[in-house]
Amino acid sequence: MTYKQPALPLLAAVAGGILLADVFEIGAWLFLAGGFVGFLILLWIYYRRVRWLTCLAGLVTLAMLSAFNLAFRYRTFPPGHIIHFVDDGRCYEICGRIDDWPDLKYNRTSLILGVDSLAHRGRAIKSSGRILINIQTETTRFQCGDRVRFSGRLYGIAGGSSSPRMDYRRYLNLKGVFAQAYLSHEYSLEVSRSAGSGFLSLIGSWRRYITDVFRRSLNPEEAALASGFLIGETRDIPRETYLQFKNSGTLHLLAVSGSNVALVLLVFVFFLRGSPLGRVTRTAILMVIVVVFMFLAFNQPSVVRAGLMASLILLGRFFQRKIDHNRIIATAALIILIFSPAQLFDIGFQLSFATAWGLILMVPRAVRCLAGIKSTWYYRFLVFPGLVCFIAQLVSLPLVAYYFQKVPALSIVSNLLIIPLVSIGVIGEVSLIPASLFHPLLGDFIGGWLNPVLSLVLCLVRWFGSGALSFPVGGLVGKPILVLYYVFLLLVLFAAGSARLRKVALVYFLVAANGLLVIGLVGRDQPNRLHCLPVSAGFVAVGEVVSPLVILSDLPAREYSITEEILLTFPVDREQYSLILLSNDYSTLREGVTLLKRRPPRAVYLPHSARNAFLDIVAYQGINLDTGGVSYFADDWSIEEIDATGWYLGGGWLVCRSDSATVVFAAGGSSGGGARPDVSVLKGAVFIKAVMTESDLDYLSGGDISPEGLVCCHWKGRPFSRDRPAAIFEMRQHGAVEVVMENGRVRIRN
Numbered sequence: 001m002t003y004k005q006p007a008l009p010l011l012a013a014v015a016g017g018i019l020l021a022d023v024f025e026i027g028a029w030l031f032l033a034g035g036f037v038g039f040l041i042l043l044w045i046y047y048r049r050v051r052w053l054t055c056l057a058g059l060v061t062l063a064m065l066s067a068f069n070l071a072f073r074y075r076t077f078p079p080g081h082i083i084h085f086v087d088d089g090r091c092y093e094i095c096g097r098i099d100d101w102p103d104l105k106y107n108r109t110s111l112i113l114g115v116d117s118l119a120h121r122g123r124a125i126k127s128s129g130r131i132l133i134n135i136q137t138e139t140t141r142f143q144c145g146d147r148v149r150f151s152g153r154l155y156g157i158a159g160g161s162s163s164p165r166m167d168y169r170r171y172l173n174l175k176g177v178f179a180q181a182y183l184s185h186e187y188s189l190e191v192s193r194s195a196g197s198g199f200l201s202l203i204g205s206w207r208r209y210i211t212d213v214f215r216r217s218l219n220p221e222e223a224a225l226a227s228g229f230l231i232g233e234t235r236d237i238p239r240e241t242y243l244q245f246k247n248s249g250t251l252h253l254l255a256v257s258g259s260n261v262a263l264v265l266l267v268f269v270f271f272l273r274g275s276p277l278g279r280v281t282r283t284a285i286l287m288v289i290v291v292v293f294m295f296l297a298f299n300q301p302s303v304v305r306a307g308l309m310a311s312l313i314l315l316g317r318f319f320q321r322k323i324d325h326n327r328i329i330a331t332a333a334l335i336i337l338i339f340s341p342a343q344l345f346d347i348g349f350q351l352s353f354a355t356a357w358g359l360i361l362m363v364p365r366a367v368r369c370l371a372g373i374k375s376t377w378y379y380r381f382l383v384f385p386g387l388v389c390f391i392a393q394l395v396s397l398p399l400v401a402y403y404f405q406k407v408p409a410l411s412i413v414s415n416l417l418i419i420p421l422v423s424i425g426v427i428g429e430v431s432l433i434p435a436s437l438f439h440p441l442l443g444d445f446i447g448g449w450l451n452p453v454l455s456l457v458l459c460l461v462r463w464f465g466s467g468a469l470s471f472p473v474g475g476l477v478g479k480p481i482l483v484l485y486y487v488f489l490l491l492v493l494f495a496a497g498s499a500r501l502r503k504v505a506l507v508y509f510l511v512a513a514n515g516l517l518v519i520g521l522v523g524r525d526q527p528n529r530l531h532c533l534p535v536s537a538g539f540v541a542v543g544e545v546v547s548p549l550v551i552l553s554d555l556p557a558r559e560y561s562i563t564e565e566i567l568l569t570f571p572v573d574r575e576q577y578s579l580i581l582l583s584n585d586y587s588t589l590r591e592g593v594t595l596l597k598r599r600p601p602r603a604v605y606l607p608h609s610a611r612n613a614f615l616d617i618v619a620y621q622g623i624n625l626d627t628g629g630v631s632y633f634a635d636d637w638s639i640e641e642i643d644a645t646g647w648y649l650g651g652g653w654l655v656c657r658s659d660s661a662t663v664v665f666a667a668g669g670s671s672g673g674g675a676r677p678d679v680s681v682l683k684g685a686v687f688i689k690a691v692m693t694e695s696d697l698d699y700l701s702g703g704d705i706s707p708e709g710l711v712c713c714h715w716k717g718r719p720f721s722r723d724r725p726a727a728i729f730e731m732r733q734h735g736a737v738e739v740v741m742e743n744g745r746v747r748i749r750n
Helices: 008-024 027-045 050-076 168-174 200-218 219-231 239-247 260-271 281-295 301-318 325-339 341-345 345-369 377-404 411-438 441-463 479-495 497-520 561-567 586-598 608-623 694-701
Strands: 091-097 103-105 108-120 123-124 130-135 147-152 159-165 177-183 190-192 406-408 471-472 527-534 539-542 549-553 578-581 601-606 631-632 647-650 653-658 659-665 686-692 709-715 727-730 737-742 747-749
Touching: 008 027, 008 050, 008 325, 008 341, 027 050, 050 325, 050 341, 103 239, 123 168, 123 527, 147 177, 168 177, 168 341, 168 631, 200 281, 200 411, 200 441, 219 411, 219 441, 239 441, 260 301, 260 411, 281 301, 301 345, 301 647, 325 341, 325 345, 341 345, 345 377, 345 479, 377 406, 377 411, 377 479, 411 441, 527 653, 527 709, 539 686, 549 586, 578 586, 586 601, 601 608, 601 647, 631 747, 659 737, 659 747, 686 694, 709 747
Parallel strands: 130 177, 549 578, 578 601, 601 631, 659 686, 686 709, 709 727
Antiparallel strands: 091 108, 091 147, 103 108, 108 123, 108 130, 147 190, 406 471, 527 539, 527 737, 539 549, 647 653, 653 659, 737 747
8 A cells, every 4th residue: 555555654654743743742853853763764674675664664754753843833932933922011013914714703803913023112023923813893804915013912822621622722822823912993903905026916916806807797795705705805795794604604615625726727627628739738827827826815724725636636637647536635635734734633624634535435436326317417416416515514524513512404405505506606707807808798798697696695695694503412522433433434435345344334333333322321420510711800611510501700891792602612502501690790790691682591590789780781782581581689698509400509609519519609709798608518619719819718728618629710819838729720820620520529620
């Protein structure tokens, strides 16, 4: 296999080296030394003429060099790197280029900026690295490739896991992001859309010409959509339309990818087919078109992957070699990982190559089963597109469920209907550009039939994106399930031509299914889990119990909903959770009312002292409490059980008891006045509070309380002494924590 498919073992070695560097965080030069030693061993074995050992030593050497590549790129920082200016309290004037896809969320927009310079008090500093810019407004004003300038402070990225599936700091660090900045509105950034000089200036002028053609020949919203489909220009797409693409599971259509590259090449191949140009000239022209199109689409990772695969296919046809798509995909992945090793951990990279491999391996076998209807019109226009879409979803949905813990319910249907229309639209857009250049009337004619196609796409996107069309999977999809699923998929794939493999696949399925069933039946009961996430000086806690709970306390003032974004990463069923507002400050109450309006809970519990302020905010928001679910205002001077759940609320305290295990939440100032839990309740408990002071520590450490552990967002006071509780977590430093109540004990995990 090494000689027939050399790209596959090389890819495995490079990917293995990247994983090695990720697991063992040691110095980059140690990996380089290991690669040098491996190279010497390789030479010695080569002269001994042991072929298989030579190949093995070469793969090990390549793996060590790949590990060095990752460690050197993402853990070695030059003097001007952005990480050296984080959390120093200074206000910098920062200049750079937006070099990734803008992320539009509810009342918030996130941009990733490649920094090239900083300035402080008139002193300019040449810098490098990337930062995350958080804008507290929704905007499509910015686009990948824009140069921006703004003033602000740089903050570090909180560590730890921000969700059950993702360590947010690690995720951003692997994207080269080591700092973040916060801006109140979009106009805090000064945008310069100068395209540079030379080739980039030419690309910028061509890009402006394309968008101008669309504006002249199409309706305004359809023109913005055409620019997004063809070259990824999304700044003119309305915010509501962008969010509807996101909700319908079709946002990937606005990220230029393989289908766009294929359709553009298809149009130019059609025009070049009747020309007198030779094979060499035609191939050179198509290669130039691929490169130019990648730059027109801002060199987004998805279009770079597709352009690289297309270039390899063109080179193979140029040299009249048999096209092996498996080898081409492996070679493309290998080249990408050599130049950008952190792409291995990128969700888009994994989805892109998993789907590509799934299509080239499964579609030909499925088509052979439909040989009897291949000549019919409905196979060409209905069956085959539906088959491709179904296989793509079959391969990609487990990864989507694993990373996002939810599955778009109608994504197969929405993509099946919208993707063919978008493909027709892209072909029309590519034809519209030269037609307008030849004669404006011809451009208007093509635009006349292109407008209804894009309008139909908009109608379908609005219909599919009008509601919540996804459902949570409840943490069911983990790494073991992923491995079992893809192994079974491979067995089914190769079992079509082998009776023995069909028997193996059947036995594998029965053993795996019964094994999972036995584990589910005889396994231990699921423990109660509490995920605590720091939000400035407050926290949001999500409880995975019989009746899921969401706890808010001491939250900062924000223009957007903090909790709604957090809940997207947890398996909390809509309208089945209880909301507890632990503190009575205005920001927490407003956040609770926003959540009550947008994601109605089963019930809401809050202190009695917050009753009037809460009702005022509810009245201002126009919410009907008869359907909103508020059922309990806790007494400030007693702690009472709520709905026989084992949860006790009162006086800014919340006590959770499960099989002799106890977790106590306290709002800011709760250790002062009002009701307090009994000392016997606090003994051996885990105590969680937003801001913890020395008086809290003295109270909890005195007498017979002796809590099992303390969790806070921020500690104010002297350092903890050795006679304090054993487990102390400051979430501002460690990130989110998970509190597990099981078998009468409480464990804290980071």
